[in-house]
Amino acid sequence: MxxxxxxxxxxxxxxxxxxxxxxxxxxxFRWKKIISEYPCTYEGKFLNTALxxxxxxxxxxxxxDTTEKNFLDIWYNYFDFGTxxxxxxxxxxxxxxxxxxCNFAGGIRLLRQDSWxxxxxxxxxxxxxxxxxxxxxDRLCEHYNGIFPSAEQLSHESPESLSYxxxxxxxxxxxxxxxKTADGTVNLTEISKMPLDDARIALKQISGxxxxxxxxxxxxxxxxxxxxxxDVWIKRVLExxxxxxxxxxxxxxxxxxxxxxxxxxxxxxxxxx
DNA sequence: CGCCAGGACGCCC
DNA sequence: GGGCGTCATGGC
Numbered sequence: 001m002x003x004x005x006x007x008x009x010x011x012x013x014x015x016x017x018x019x020x021x022x023x024x025x026x027x028x029f030r031w032k033k034i035i036s037e038y039p040c041t042y043e044g045k046f047l048n049t050a051l052x053x054x055x056x057x058x059x060x061x062x063x064x065d066t067t068e069k070n071f072l073d074i075w076y077n078y079f080d081f082g083t084x085x086x087x088x089x090x091x092x093x094x095x096x097x098x099x100x101x102c103n104f105a106g107g108i109r110l111l112r113q114d115s116w117x118x119x120x121x122x123x124x125x126x127x128x129x130x131x132x133x134x135x136x137x138d139r140l141c142e143h144y145n146g147i148f149p150s151a152e153q154l155s156h157e158s159p160e161s162l163s164y165x166x167x168x169x170x171x172x173x174x175x176x177x178x179x180k181t182a183d184g185t186v187n188l189t190e191i192s193k194m195p196l197d198d199a200r201i202a203l204k205q206i207s208g209x210x211x212x213x214x215x216x217x218x219x220x221x222x223x224x225x226x227x228x229x230x231d232v233w234i235k236r237v238l239e240x241x242x243x244x245x246x247x248x249x250x251x252x253x254x255x256x257x258x259x260x261x262x263x264x265x266x267x268x269x270x271x272x273x
Numbered sequence: 274c275g276c277c278a279g280g281a282c283g284c285c286c
Numbered sequence: 287g288g289g290c291g292t293c294a295t296g297g298c
Contacts, residue, residue, distance in 0.1 A: 026279060122279090129278040132296060168294025173281085210281045231279040262279075 001081040003071065008064070010071045015059040016085035018107020025263060027220050028111055029121050029134045030141070030148075046078050047114055048147060080109050080223075092250055092257050097241040101257075101264035108259045110225065115188040116181065117148050118221025119203075122213045123173045136167045154178035173208025180206055192222040199224070219255040228254040237265050 001014040023031040023042050031044035039054040039062065052064040063071055076082065089106060093099035120140075125133050141148050143164065155178040159171035167174065180186040186206060191199045196218070203214035211230070218227035228246070230238070238246070250257050 125278095126280040127278060127293080128280085128295085129297070132278080135296090166295060168296095169281095169292090170294080208281065212280060216279080229279075233279070266279095 005068050008066075010063040010066045010068065012061040012063060012081075013059060014061065014081065016089070016106060017059065017061070017079070017109055018105075019053065019055040019061070021105050021107040021263065022079075022109045022111065025105075025108055025259065026130055027259065028113060029125075029130070029137050030117075045146075045148075046074060049074055051075065078112050080112055083109075085109060088253055088256060089260075091253075092260070094249065095247050097237075097264075098247075098250065098257055098260065101260035104267065105260055105263035108263065110223065110256050110259060111220065112223050113221050114148075115192060115217065115221035116151060119177055119181070119188065119206075119209075119213075119217050120148075120154075120174060122216040122220070123177060123206075123208050124167055124170055125216070126170065126208070126210075126213060128170075136165050139165050151178050151181035155182035170208065173206070176207040177209070188222075192224070196224060196226060219258075225253045225255045226251060228258055231262075233262055233265050234258060237261050 001012060003010050003012045019040055019042060020033075023044070024033065028044075031042045033040065033042050034052075035041035035054070039056040041052060041054040043050070043052050045051070049070065051066065054062040054064065056062060063075060066075065085106075089102040092102055121133070121137060124136050128136075137148075143149070144153065154174065157175060157178065159175055162171045162174060165171065165174075177186070181188065186202065191202045194202065199218060199222075200211075200214050203209050203217055204211075209217075215227045215229040218224040219229060228234075246254060246257075
């Protein structure tokens with residue numbers, strides 16, 4: 001990754017990065033595409049810091065109105081620019097299926113998101129579709145002046161008071177997660193450092209958090225790259241291409257491999273429809 | 274109108 | 287301990 005400071009913007013050159021593939025692949029739900037054609041542009045936030053980012057062509061980006069300090073302190077980490085994705089994809093590509101998946105959507109990067117926001121977001125994601133997930137999270141943040149509410153703030157709510165979200169049966173899960181996080185029953189900072197199996201058990205104390213949601217929180221919200229969310233799509237991948245198990249050499253970064261595979265299999269399915 | 278959506282839970286045997 | 291109906295809501 002190379003970057004340059006240009007008046008109020010930061011320009012970035014990074015070939016293993018694509019805005020659509022990274023911001024609209026179902027790992028994050030608060031990025032909004034405001035311009036579709038090149039330079040395609042997204043707006044979003046990480047915690048309390050807003051960003052407008054454009055992709056001018058393949059591998060070229062503009063971080064608008066961003067100071068060098070903000071870029072290095074926040075966005076460098078958020079977009080995981082410290083990780084060499086070329087090297088990861090090289091390792092993955094020993095395997096034929098993974099090679100195809102990396103080739104198909106090689107611009108995906110694993111965002112380093114906030115664990116609390118991920119916990120609530122993936123509770124909302126269960127048995128739900130992406131447009132509606134985004135809508136519910138939009139209404140939630142809108143209610144708190146555009147900022148994702150804290151566990152403390154949400155701990156005072158009830159399923160009834162959250163009816164404006166229209167989140168259905170998930171409202172009671174949001175409340176349980178908020179109360180347990182606010183009162184320390186669940187400590188996300190500690191969980192993020194636990195051995196993986198202990199972390200899974202700790203997250204599943206929350207009502208509405210099962211195998212899939214806890215795995216997503218570990219991967220997307222705690223950057224535990226060995227976490228491996230299995231949904232119906234990945235289940236199909238495992239049955240079809242890995243009947244004898246996932247390749248050992250990819251397990252340390254299985255969650256990142258999972259992202260490429262998810263995109264790949266879904267696209268195959270769309271083509272055959 | 275019915276089907277499904279990046280699931281989890283409760284109850285069944 | 288696996289199998290299955292149910293849970294709200296809305297996009298299609």
